[in-house]
Amino acid sequence: MSLSTVRRNDGLSQNLNLSADVKALQETLNLLGFDAGKADGKFGSGTEAVVKEFQTKNDLEADGVVGSGTWKVLLSQAYPKLKLEDGWKQNLELNDKVKLMQTKLNDAGFNVGNPDGKFGPGTEKQVKAFQSSNGLGADGVVGTGTWSALLKGGSGAPSVQFESSLATPEKIAHVFECPVSQTQQYFPGVLAAMDKWQILDRLTLIGLCATIRIETGGFRPINEYGGTRYFTRMYEGRRDLGNTQRGDGARFHGRGYVQITGRANYREYSRKLGLGNKLVDDPQLALNAVYAAEIIARYFKDRNVDDACRAQDWRRARRLVNGGYNGWGEFDHFVKRGLSML
Structure with a gap:
């Protein structure tokens, strides 16, 4: 999972799905001593100026665009290769970088426990799981490719190894007319979340997958x-959404599979998932595949959408998610395909 080319206005007024890449850029510039300010995922004029400063000092074309060449230099300077025993039995000077790596793994849903800066067997196990789920060589060594995926937010679903006789990722891609690469990456995590919250059955699966399809235009958190x-x-200022602080309107816009919106909903699901205030402190985590899957599964359970699906009251199921019937025609289309093919 490589970091994307980013430029002025990405994550700000256009290309919001690049905000994770912009945030990674800002974090990296700050780590290297180039003051990009708060890492908010918005590529404004300030970030552009700092990018040009970095490019100039590193004999790169100072165009303010962060493409593969600039990313390569940024990553090589900020993130060293890490391996088993670093920060622990050897290379003690890498302790802080190991701790950063462990924090990123936890944020991606690959739990290494309390980040202690020691690259032990437990951390190596989670690194390999993360690498597998992101299409990387699972060697347990954190090089440029793994760092890129971690910085991007680890949006690949972890290697849950969860299967169901109800459907395969390939079948889901066919039924719901979405890229098989997305269902292979994200569907196992969705199954695991449904099983965790005890809503895994054929009819609820159809309704949930149809919901993901029309809410995201594919099968991935957005x-x-x-x-x-x-x-x-x-x-902005919507008290019914808990948006009581300036900037909440944009900060807590919809994310994930089911597009949770508003400070109150981020706070509610952060606590329901046992994350404390993590989603409030960093709303971008709602795009994390693990959290996004758990949010939609818990959402279906809390609002009795699963009951509506099992009763085949599809209009009610749509209304409970959407608050109305926006997208009903497309939802009905995919539900009917699911009923006839799954």
Whole structure:
């Protein structure tokens, strides 16, 4: 999972799905002593100026665009290769980088426990699991490719190894007309979350997958479509969403499979998932595949969407998710395909 080319306005007024890449850029610049300010995932004029400063000092074309060449230099300077026993029995000077790596693994849903800066067997196990789930060589060594995936947010679903006789990722891709690469990456995690919250049955699976398909346009967690101005106009000051602080409208816009929106919902699901205030402190984590799957599964259970699916009351199922019937025609289309093919 390589980091994408990013430029001015990405994650700000356009290309919101690149905000994780922009945030990784800002974090890396700050780590190297280039003051990019708060890592907020918004590529504004300040970030552009710092990028040009970095490019100039490293004899790169100072165009403010962070492509593969600039990323390569950034990553090589900021993130050393890490392996078993680093920060622990050898290379003690790497302790802080190991701790950062462990924190990123935890954020991606690969639990290494309390980040202690010691690259032990437990950390190596989670590194390999993360690498497997992101299409990387599972050698347990954290090189540039693994760092890139970690910085991007680890959006690949972990290697859950969860299967069900109800459907395979390939079947889901066919039924719901979405890329098989996405279902192979994310569907096992969705199954695991449904099983965890005890809503895994054929009819609920059909309704949930149809929901993911029309809410995301495929089968992966996404940012709500729109920009900062749109989110501010729609959500700023909405007390019914818990948006009581300035900037909450844009900060807590929809993310994930089911597009949870508003400070109150981020707080609610952060606590329901046992994350404390993690989703409030860093709303981008709602795009993490593990958390996104658990949010939609818990959402279905809490709002009795699973009951509506099992009763085959599909209009009610759509209303419980959408608050109305927006997208009903497409939802009905995919439900009917699911009923006839699964």
